[in-house]
Amino acid sequence: MDHGNTLNSTPNQRKRNICLIGSGGVGTIASLVLEKSGRAEVTAVLRSKFAVIRERGWDIESVDHGCLKGWRPTRVVSNIVDAVVPNEPFDFIVITTKQLPEAYSVAELVKPAVSPGHTSIVLIQNGLDIEVPIIAAFPNNTVISGISMIGSRVNGENCIIHDGPDDLVIGTHFHDGKDRTVQHQQTREFVNIYAAGTVGPGAISGKCTFTDNMLVARWQKLLWNSTFNTLCTLLRMDVGELQSSGGRETLLIPAMWEVYAIAKAVGHAPAKEMIHHYAYRSSNDCRYRPSMLLDLENNRPMELEVLLGNPLRKAKQNGVSTPILSTVYELLKVEKWRIDHEKGTNILDTQKFS
Amino acid sequence: MDHGNTLNSTPNQRKRNICLIGSGGVGTIASLVLEKSGRAEVTAVLRSKFAVIRERGWDIESVDHGCLKGWRPTRVVSNIVDAVVPNEPFDFIVITTKQLPEAYSVAELVKPAVSPGHTSIVLIQNGLDIEVPIIAAFPNNTVISGISMIGSRVNGENCIIHDGPDDLVIGTHFHDGKDRTVQHQQTREFVNIYAAGTVGPGAISGKCTFTDNMLVARWQKLLWNSTFNTLCTLLRMDVGELQSSGGRETLLIPAMWEVYAIAKAVGHAPAKEMIHHYAYRSSNDCRYRPSMLLDLENNRPMELEVLLGNPLRKAKQNGVSTPILSTVYELLKVEKWRIDHEKGTNILDTQKFS
Known part of the structure; x- marks a missing residue:
């Protein structure tokens, strides 16, 4: 029907x-x-x-x-x-x-x-x-x-x-x-x-x-989500702090170019101009804490695989070099281990004292 | 005289x-x-x-x-x-x-x-x-x-x-x-x-x-100091946690091989066997927190330049690829900014209230 x-x-x-x-x-x-x-x-x-x-x-x-x-x-x-x-x-x-x-x-x-x-x-x-x-x-x-x-x-x-x-x-x-x-x-x-x-x-x-063109739209959003979200999480910083720290130039923008290179390799590249737009649209006073950072701070599961793992699998399939994103991904997998581990500890603690 | x-x-x-x-x-x-x-x-x-x-x-x-x-x-x-x-x-x-x-x-x-x-x-x-x-x-x-x-x-x-x-x-x-x-x-x-x-x-x-051969001895120590020290600091983890998390295999050992590659390029390579030795000599119960992590946790200056910056400058001069160490270095420079920044804030606070 x-x-x-x-x-x-x-x-x-x-x-x-x-x-x-x-x-x-x-x-x-x-x-x-x-x-x-x-x-x-x-x-x-x-x-x-x-x-x-x-x-x-x-x-x-x-x-x-x-x-x-x-x-x-x-x-x-x-x-x-x-x-x-x-x-x-x-x-x-x-x-x-x-x-x-x-x-x-x-x-x-x-x-x-x-x-x-x-x-x-x-x-x-x-x-x-x-x-x-x-x-x-x-x-x-x-x-x-x-x-x-x-x-x-x-x-x-x-x-x-x-x-x-x-x-x-x-x-x-x-x-x-x-x-x-x-x-x-x-x-x-x-x-x-x-x-x-x-x-x-x-x-x-x-x-x-x-x-x-939903795929181009998704890759465009990933320019932000795979970079600001993950770097702010790893560094436990809000958007303004990451920008002020110098990390915008040394990590964020190079990481955005890595996302762009993967998107281009799979044929769904967003407009290049979006990189500069995203990197500079927020003021350095911006106290926004991305969702993944809030998840980390509250020991909740992070959306690491769909925001970073899946794009990196495409990078690997297409031979795209992603030194920053790959390192950030492995670092965040360690953070994920900690969240899971602390949850495990909490469960044990609860069992012990209940 | x-x-x-x-x-x-x-x-x-x-x-x-x-x-x-x-x-x-x-x-x-x-x-x-x-x-x-x-x-x-x-x-x-x-x-x-x-x-x-x-x-x-x-x-x-x-x-x-x-x-x-x-x-x-x-x-x-x-x-x-x-x-x-x-x-x-x-x-x-x-x-x-x-x-x-x-x-x-x-x-x-x-x-x-x-x-x-x-x-x-x-x-x-x-x-x-x-x-x-x-x-x-x-x-x-x-x-x-x-x-x-x-x-x-x-x-x-x-x-x-x-x-x-x-x-x-x-x-x-x-x-x-x-x-x-x-x-x-x-x-x-x-x-x-x-x-x-x-x-x-x-x-x-x-x-x-x-x-x-002091230079070989220093590079050998860097196998440990440029990797355990920096990764534990960035992840705020002790040695045992880093080892248990899976990070030993995905980050630590690959980073040690990057240090080894730089040492080899400049002609002071330590024994390769030291990588396995350092990576596995401590038990996963080891609660040791490297000095750089203690510095971070106490908002003190970190020895980032001599432990990581200088080796990476040699890597660049010699065309050695260091995706993990370079990313970790830039991330720790952002952490350094935060320490300096918070110190600055503290100084202002002190002035304000004294």
Whole structure:
């Protein structure tokens, strides 16, 4: 079954049925935007936050949407099996979890809620090659990904601080398992729904745009994510400190050129000018701590493989020299060992004292 | 004046006049050993510790020399000018300070106490090329260096904890400004005096040995110092953690091979077997934190230039590829910036609140 031909629809048609997995800062704002469009009903799958959000909802302070108290999407469930309602297949599954391929498989995770040939899968996640296992697992479904540039984080039990405007770029990962026109239409529909939710009362500057070259867009984002994110993490520095330290010239920009060289070798090079743009767009007072650094500081898993491991595997396959990135990767793998090791120690401590 | 021909002397001759600069863990044990030989009188130049040591002396707990309470060398002075006594030139100046060429010049520091053509200068310090500015400044003096493998540290105001046996390797940095036989004799005399002080009542296993190839010995030590020291510092890990993390195989040993490649290119390669020996000689329970890591953790200057900067300059001159070491060096320069920067902040804070 495929009702792709019904997708260029008016706002009056039935609301789209959307499952959203991963309600952190990015996911909660996405669920809010999709509901605000008036064209979708969102079932949010929450794990650790389920009880508190079912009871109290989210308190949201949003640069785009103003202040909301006790906000909830249409449905809140505690696991993906509970999300599924017979004869009401999801039109879209939106995944905003962290990408940790070494810890769990996104394809396995979402499988119960995917209707083969029907549900479009939208990965609003960082990194390279994240679509590959999804296309392999669901060869007849549309696979979409989004690059989110947003400042949004969970604060305390049920608060979201959304202080950097929502800027979402969406594109299709075309494959041969489905009519390309349908893949394109379904992607366009998702963009239209999301874009409709970014505007309206209270909205300042959120936006959702379509790209017809998702891989170039991903490599462009990696110019930032594989370099600022990883170097700030290793050095435990915010963006402004890394820039002020001299590391921008000795490490950051050379590392960006390594990313560029890999992207070029695989045929998805972004504009060279983006290197200078990214390296100099933030002021040296910028106190932004990239997500991977926050993960390190909180002993949480880091998105190392999709941000650095996968690009480096492409470098190796293509004979591209990456002295800085390869060293930074091995150093961060040692940091990962420490996080895993300290977790192990903590578990032992808990067992000992419980 | 050169009385090198009087140096193959018996223990009954006049005691040698030795100035020692830098009374940390290494320097204080060196002053103790030299005095214990019965063949030398030591004038120790102390800066921050002068008042307390003049008043109370050192309390020493030594694996080689037992427990000493309130021990002092023959003379204690607060600066190098006060060390100088007219018509009593120093036979040896022993320098055990940190090597921080970017912060101060050892040659400038010791100049007031060096009698041209007479005083032998002994650098018991880490790193590469440390003898170069000394030979340039004192072209008619013997220049000796020592590689110390000792576990010894200052604890509190006036205590020394010496828990790893003294193992000092001494050699000459030959140059054309002085008869080579004299350079050799003066080095041998220093070794003899030092070795005489390591034995005797209470001594367990201290030793001082002579090497006729100091540069190979220095490169061998760099196999350890340029890799374990720098990687543990960057990762804020002790030796056992670095080994357990997987970093031994992915970073440490490859970095040691980079050091080896530079040493080979400049003609001073140590035995290849030392790489495996150093990489596997410590158990994974080893909680040793290298000196550079202690410096980082205490916001003190790190010996980055002599341990890594100078070897990398040789690599560049000789076209040796050093992807790991070069990246680690740039990362540690950023850490150095942070130390300098935080010191700057501290100074401002002090000014603000005083």
